[in-house]
Amino acid sequence: MDFQAYNKILICKSNMKNVAVGDVVIGYEFQIKYPSYRGAFLSCIEDLKFFVDDEEIPAGKISFKLNGKDFLLSELKECFKEYWFVRTPATVFVRQDGGIPSGEHKLRVYMKHRVPYTGYFGQYLVLDSDVTETKIAE
């Protein structure tokens, strides 16, 4: 099946990091890349979910950071002028008082995305990229 090997780049190798504002730890973040051979507009993402240690993170706690901007997950479908270059990691920020405990965590990322040039027979190819990796929180 075409495209499947690209899922290997979805979760970036970098560690999870706690995020502090002054002396207050307000959450944590990690990085993902667009799982394809080419870039795409954010509007091609039809669904995006994150699970840490088997628990789904509520969408309301997440900011998707790319190109110097912060997006709510619910805004992505409207971003048809926001280009995600295939080598640029996006940062996923999760609001969580005190951050995430250091050590190993299981991270699962699920992205449903439309290949925008495949609709010529009336239906687009929509890919499921579903990747789980063990990450270290610093």
Add this chain to the structure above:
Amino acid sequence: MSDIKLGISLYSFSTEYIHEKLDLEGILKKARDMGYRGVEIVAAQMVPQYPYPTDEWLAEFKALLAKYELEPVCWSAYIDMGIRSDRDLTEEEIIQFTVNDLIYAKKAGFPLVRTQHAITPKIFRAMIPYCKELGVKLTIEMHHPHHPAVPVWKEYFEIMKNEGKGWLGFVPDFSIFQTMPHKLYLDQAISFGCREDKLAQIVEIHKNGGDYSLVENGDFNEIEKHTAEEMFAKFSAPARIEQLKDVMDCAFYIHGKFYYLDNDDHDVCIPFEELVAEIKRLGYKGYIASEYEGHHFDETIDSEEQLKHFVALMTKQIEK
């Protein structure tokens, strides 16, 4: 010296590029070291600010091409009609994207843009004045699952042979001649849950005409059925080599697509020997791009090694 030159689509190095083992300069250097001159870039892949690259990036890119003595041959574009969630792009929007690609191709020094068959005959025709004004040719890739007998191509060829002559052309991609699944496809199917003996049976059924009812009613699991369905649709090889002769005058460029080669002489999936012989016989002058595409299936394969097999195989045929 043959009229046919082997070039390279930088997309062949997708694995190394997206896994950040090679950056754009690394790929250009590699292409030069392998002896290539003519290059194709998939703009939506390797241009960081696509679709509106900055002048700084364009200047850097042109300097790199000069540094490694590479010739810009093809700027590859898409008809991304599904960008928006609420609807397909309108004609006006597709024209805007396509003109944008023509402009940036020219800025980057490329004489030719490759687009996709979803452009429609109406928009294709509407591009003629832009092509003439900018001095950039526009081509449509004929890629699997399309082939010369798909009705819209009759219209495209008429436009290419008449009002678009010299400016509008096509790029046959060798994927349209693929007769059977390649090794990486089969290996991947096994990794997804196909049993080896069952997969071999499916390949045999495909060779004998691809009667899906034999799979549907046979002892096959869901992933095997899915694989069979996809395989029979995908590798049905509807293009015949003899169909090239009527349209070769419209070919400005050729995509030497391949998926996996384990030797320098022959591929069981794509009939390279017959293809090159026919392309030569028809008097084609220009580039055939080396286009390795196995990276869709397996990121552990070394792209350079694949390209070396391809160059060896194709050089023998071109110089024959």
